[in-house]
Amino acid sequence: AVAAESSTGTWTTVWTDGLTSLDRYKGRCYGIEPVLGEENQYIAYVAYPLDLFEEGSVTNMFTSIVGNVFGFKALRALRLEDLRIPTAYVKTFQGPPHGIQVERDKLNKYGRPLLGCTIKPKLGLSAKNYGRAVYECLRGGLDFTKDDENVNSQPFMRWRDRF
Incomplete structure (x- = not known):
């Protein structure tokens, strides 16, 4: 649900799903592990298609990944523990206009x-x-x-x- 909410914006089917190739743009949870010693807590590994993010926009990337989903009522709690950015996407960042x-x-x-x-x-x-x-x-x-x-x-x- 977190992967869907933070990418396509819905964890359930809506009629407009048929108007797009939704699977191409959905975030994917590719692994879930229980947190050792913690009941009902899990680490979820989520990957997003790079097409979801505007090239060179740190703001867009972070807003997409950690924006709306932290208010998702289906969750009691959510925390971002790690973020890995593919080299191909990093190369789209131009950096500041001066150093x-x-x-x-x-x-x-x-x-x-x-x-x-x-x-x-x-x-x-x-x-x-x-x-x-x-x-x-x-x-x-x-x-x-x-x-x-x-x-x-x-x-x-x-x-x-x-x-």
């Missing part, structure tokens, strides 16, 4: 790791208080901060006001 050296040059920081954090709470701060948190982080010695994935340009904290 770490450009970042180091912009920040004038060399000879040590760059240090950063995500501002918390991720939602609820006003733009002014968010800016204050960023300022304090940078003043305290961090090299950068980043927005949490839920932070966009909400009415209480517009991007321009934070910037």
